[in-house]
């Protein structure tokens with residue numbers, strides 16, 4: 097059994113874990129919760145390596161290119177990330193208008209009793225300003241990815257300047273620091289390899305718990321929302337990412353085959369920041385993207401690029417409007433596009449954060465989500481099946497980060513075509 101496990105292809109093992117998880121979850125129902133610690137081991141192991149991976153790869157990435165190159169790639173990254181997010185929310189709104197999820201529900205205050213909703217208010221500017229850490233060590237310790245990226249890029253640029261110094265002593269100091277972080281990055285890749293071996297078991301447990309708690313029931317009154325959202329995910333991945341990759345000279349079919357480990361890991365763990373180590377490994381080994389690009393674009397994407405979340409927010413806003421008998425007007429839908437693109441910058445790549453940010457999006461079009469209001473009831477219904485929706489969101493988010501990274505690398509000619517030569521032609 098053990099030798100079968102280690103000899104079998106990782107993807108086959110993950111798929112077996114997935115199928116077994118669904119079956120066992122549906123059979124055991126809420127009792128599948130006993131597998132929770134087994135799934136937690138995977139999530140905790142991934143979290144354990146996230147910060148060291150981000151720190152080492154960003155510093156090495158920024159330290160190995162010139163500041164102007166970094167600025168160029170950075171601007172491209174941000175531009176494309178925001179553009180794909182705008183496409184995503186438009187696609188979400190399109191399917192929401194097509195399927196009319198929630199129509200006829202006629203929710204009124206007090207008509208449904210559901211789980212409590214976590215209300216919290218953070219202004220958009222607060223989110224932006226917090227990119228600058230007051231204490232970088234605290235940012236690292238607390239897993240604040242955006243603040244850590246900011247600090248590490250500054251450090252990487254400074255190291256790159258040292259390495260280009262005329263003064264031999266300063267140049268050596270820069271090189272030593274650079275090699276130290278390069279060593280750390282290589283060590284982390286070995287640890288990622290070990291964690292990957294555990295992924296199929298973790299997948300089984302996480303899926304069993306989700307399907308056990310809400311599997312069959314989720315396809316009741318909310319079936320239409322789930323369908324609209326998942327069809328929109330598929331459309332976005334195939335049309336926007338597939339089309340974009342083709343435009344940048346990358347074979348999308350080969351691309352999707354190469355990134356499947358990262359996409360599946362995001363699907364089951366529901367965290368794009370958490371699977372960063374796997375995304376980086378995929379970008380490096382499978383896609384052959386230069387470290388100078390992915391070390392920067394992937395952590396950035398895991399925090400600011402949330403296309404799956406944007407789709408979900410578009411469909412859900414329409415659902416809530418229909419459910420309370422106040423369908424959103426054209427102008428309200430236009431506002432949603434703007435707010436969603438900005439809100440995605442402040443959405444953390446952790447489980448459930450998209451559902452919290454949905455409240456900001458709803459507020460922007462005057463949907464009152466104060467406790468007890470009809471909109472809050474509709475929101476709470478969606479919140480009840482959030483795990484199911486978050487799986488697709490996170491998977492789309494990570495696929496998007498990798499697609500944009502690959503497209504930019506191809507446009508900059510920073511991609512190792514040898515990695516593709518045996519299958520792409």
Ligand code: ASP
Pocket residue numbers: 366367368369402404405443444445446447448449450451486489490493494
């Ligand atoms: N869980 C998602 C992610 O990590 C974010 C979300 O909740 O939409 O990408």
